[in-house]
Amino acid sequence: GAVVSQHPSRVICKSGTSVKIECRSLDFQATTMFWYRQFPKQSLMLMATSNEGSKATYEQGVEKDKFLINHASLTLSTLTVTSAHPEDSSFYICSARLGRGLTEAFFGQGTRLTVV
Amino acid sequence: EDQVTQSPEALRLQEGESSSLNCSYTVSGLRGLFWYRQDPGKGPEFLFTLYSAGEEKEKERLKATLTKKESFLHITAPKPEDSATYLCAVFGNTGKLIFGQGTTLQVKP
Numbered sequence: 001g002a003v004v005s006q007h008p009s010r011v012i013c014k015s016g017t018s019v020k021i022e023c024r025s026l027d028f029q030a031t032t033m034f035w036y037r038q039f040p041k042q043s044l045m046l047m048a049t050s051n052e053g054s055k056a057t058y059e060q061g062v063e064k065d066k067f068l069i070n071h072a073s074l075t076l077s078t079l080t081v082t083s084a085h086p087e088d089s090s091f092y093i094c095s096a097r098l099g100r101g102l103t104e105a106f107f108g109q110g111t112r113l114t115v116v
Numbered sequence: 117e118d119q120v121t122q123s124p125e126a127l128r129l130q131e132g133e134s135s136s137l138n139c140s141y142t143v144s145g146l147r148g149l150f151w152y153r154q155d156p157g158k159g160p161e162f163l164f165t166l167y168s169a170g171e172e173k174e175k176e177r178l179k180a181t182l183t184k185k186e187s188f189l190h191i192t193a194p195k196p197e198d199s200a201t202y203l204c205a206v207f208g209n210t211g212k213l214i215f216g217q218g219t220t221l222q223v224k225p
Contacts, residue, residue, distance in 0.1 A: 006159070034213065043203065043215045044160070093159045095213070104150065105213050107159035 006108025023094030029074035030096035038091040084115040120216035137189040139204030152203040
């Protein structure tokens, strides 16, 4: 399957600082990328959908100003958690689709964010 | 609203003991149903896509089937390395991939 690389895999930051997570599609161009959040022993909750060259579409309840998403190219999307607080600690996962039609979504390895 | 419910929440099997995982769904215009495997601390790993009722797909000890209301993931003669959380997701007219809660499978030697 296609490869999606997410970096970093783990990050610890202090409250009030910002953290950037990168998601790259290594062997294909991803017109659409998705960002999910996963709490322990729970399923993946969609945060936002990111289309290359346009603004991200956020799910209800997700703060746009806190979770900044940029999809600058067909192979890179970034999620920046701004002014992080301990409640933002979670497992963040990105996903990329091969094209606009019905295709499989491939996932990155995930990023474990801990805010202290 | 698209919805996915998986059962059971957790499943313990002895090595070699076959079983099935269930994924019930309601979706506006099913365009695809996906099965993923997730190991602790890692992102989901793609297993199968099913597009229409009656479709079946196999990979090693796993077989996925689809009806108009549910999908099953059959595990034949499982091994300890099959232990993981199995996630079901649907893709419909909303254009979003909606996940179920997952079934955590533990296979004991």
